[in-house]
Amino acid sequence: MTDTPGTGPGLEPGLAEAQRAHWQRTYTANPGMYGERPSAPAEYAAEVFTAAGARDVLELGAGHGRDTLHFARAGFRVVAADFSPTGLEQLRSTAAEQGLADRLSVLTHDVRDPLPLPDASADGVFAHMLLCMALSTEEIEALVAEVRRVLRPGGTFVYTVRHTGDAHYGAGSGHGDDIWEHGGFAVHFFPRELVDSLAAEGWSLTEVHPFEEGDLPRRLWRVTQQTSRETSR
Template identity: 75%
Template sequence: MSSDADRDGDARPGPGRAQRDHWERTYGAHPGMYGDEPSAPAVRAAEVFLALGARNVLELGAGHGRDALFFARSGLTVTAADFSPAGLDQLGARATADGLSDRVTTAVVDVRDPLPFADASVDAVFAHMLLCMALSTEEIHSLVAEVRRVLRPGGTFVYTVRHTGDAHYGAGTGHGDDIWEHGGFAVHFFSRALVDALVEGWTLDEVIAFEEGDLPRRLWRVTQTRR
């Protein structure tokens, strides 16, 4: 399954197309750039998903797959979606090498488009720093509505975002709408008001602050359940 709407051109405003090309080059130049260990949010999300009896998970922004492969090793069936074929090729090769190809499916998806998955078809959705990429506020709202559509009632969505308390907020090149580009990577920094605005039709379970990396990046891990 893939979304090919903008492969041959993208007239939409904003830095999204440039960012897609930037990530494709980055994954191509630095295979496995985030290493093999899962992210801390993925470890926590797996605990939540398994405790709720989830069997399958959709990961948005899966990249080269460190978290998707962790979910598969934990016993979940995973659909790993990303807009970078290079990252997904690395993920697929690793899944095959690790004997996990029966649990992992990859899909080239641009989350600015409707998700190419059926209504109420997944138990859980995970997105680590995907929502805070170069997406407008309108696109973020549309994406969360799509996540709600593909989740089964009672399904859980765990996502992480860099927020406006991060050291890079306001630094670099501003694109408007709280999007700032630093070192070639554009980030939409979330306010708490935006987090709260995204829970219509959901139950907000928790918002947890944490730090990651050397800067460190300051993030929220948000867990919400479809009503």
């Protein structure tokens, strides 16, 4: 099969665009769908970033920004990236209402493409369930390499993913590469070896913490890893 832009090796053409459209409709129909309180992983990440003396934070998959706003309130300068302009517009509006607009900037971006940010420009990167969206393994590997590029030496990456012990793994429509679609949302469920491989080069894996979230409940890992203090490349 010849890959088309945005589909990734092993993924059928159109899956990425279908997911983008689905998220646009979801944010439009459900403004502030995740509520105002930050996620537990974001609260943890803010503590880790603070302890490390971080100033600049990048959030990938920011959505309507409940975690972005938490980082801004904690005193960080935040770049919030998402492929949904609708979600980011909700974030921009809420930040202005809360007097936080000067602490953050928004970036409409598809993480299948290189990050449009300079090398060594962030102290911390956070991604809550972004890596386990409809991304191929190759695309995930490329994204993590980009995260390492934009982090400063000793920078911290905190991300969460649903894993193969989740009740929805193997349910619904299979798209290959451990990607399963249920209720319109396609998820790449992570085996533990994928977590380890993503931290194998240029990283120090600090923690893989299992936790549950939501009504199913969803089963996830919260992963913390750091770049070498000598170089971020």
